[in-house]
Amino acid sequence: MKVVLEAKEPIADGVVLLTLRHPDGRPLPAWTPGAHIDLVLDDLVRQYSLCGDPRDTSTLRVAVLREAAGRGGSRYVHDVLVAGQRIEMHGPRNHFPLVAAGRHLxxxxxxxxxxxxxxITEVAAAGGDWRLVYGGRTRxxxxxxxxLVRRHPGNVEIRPQDEYGLLDLSALAAEPxxxxxxxxxPEPLLAAVERHRATGALHVERFAPRAEGPRRAFDVELASSGAVVHVPADQSILDVVERAGAPVLWSCRxxxxxxxxxxxxxxxxxxxxxxxTDEERAANDTMMICVSRSRSPRLVLDI
Structure with a gap:
């Protein structure tokens, strides 16, 4: 669907906040905390987490960091997008949902x-037990x-690296x-949290792909036609399936x-x-064909 960029404002060094509305003023799709949208930026598609209020169906808000070493999406947002411009949007989708728990960190x-x-807004409104540890390069x-500090005094720890160094995650192991x-x-933070949080519920969202292991060739059968395609070690399932003419959706690759x-x-x-999640991986009933591969000589996919 098309949305209109109602406002674009700087909110921190290298970060702009985008406020999006429906061109006709109609309500935008509902979403839940943890959801993201895809924005089509010229010939690029990029994902941004929603950071507004789910109860407000008149607008959607995302914050975008300028990534100097990125692939061009954030530069387009910062340098090209202007208020009033129409943007193609897909979603929202949520792969990082908030779960009920005795305590949230x-x-x-x-x-x-x-x-x-x-x-945080939802957990705080429900009177939940929670704490935020927020790190960054500079304040x-x-x-x-x-x-965050103004709205939730006592629950928020702001830890800029130039003042405190890297986040101290040692207390994670003692969390119930x-x-x-x-x-x-960033990936180094996620990896450190995963090392310290050996037990209990851990939910992470990555903005960059995981490091890959060895790549081997395998075959994929397309269930709708029975066709079998070969996936070489240096190509993805998505690449091969697209080349075979099968209709598949993709965004980030x-x-x-x-x-x-x-x-x-x-x-x-x-x-x-x-x-x-780990449970969804163990079930082995779905996969992301842009990066995932096969442990068996052949996969049969519902394509």
Missing amino acids: FIAGGIGITPMLPM SAMAFHEE DDTAVYCCG EGTCGTCETTVLSGEPDHRDSVL
Whole structure:
């Protein structure tokens, strides 16, 4: 669907906040904390976590960090997009949902704070037990930090790296198993949290693909036609299936958005995405064909 960029405003060093509306003023799609949308930016498609109020169906809000070493999406947002411009949007979709728990611990790194804002609002409104640890390079680069401290004094720890160093995660191991730990941010932070949180509920959202293991060739059978295609070691299932003319949806091609999720009818996937939970991976009934591969010689997919 098309949305209109109602406003674009800087909110921290290198971060702009986009406010989107329906062109005709109609309500926008409903969403839940942790959801993201896809924005089509010229010939690029990028995913951004929603950071507004789910109860407000008149607007959607996303915050975008300028990524100097990125692939062009954030530069387009910062340098090209102007208020009044129409943008193609897909979603919202939620692969990072908020779960009920006895306690919530939110750990954010930089722009990873965005999906946690509506989560915090919901948990706080329900009177839940929660804490936020928010790290970033500098205080001026940490979007929303003043608002968070003002609204939730006593629950929020702001830890810019130039003042405190890296986040101290040693206390994670002592968190009760009924604490739902949510983490979003750069890969080194996610990896450190995963090392410290050996037990209990851990929920992470990645903005970049996981490191990949060895790549081997295998075959894929397309259930709708019975056709069998060969996936070489240097190509993805998505690449090969597209070339074979099968209709497939995709967005990020990095295993972070969930658009290309496909049902597995037979075979054992080698999951390399950043979307599925451990339980969903173990079930082996769906996979992200843009990055995941196969442990078995053949996969049969519902394509």
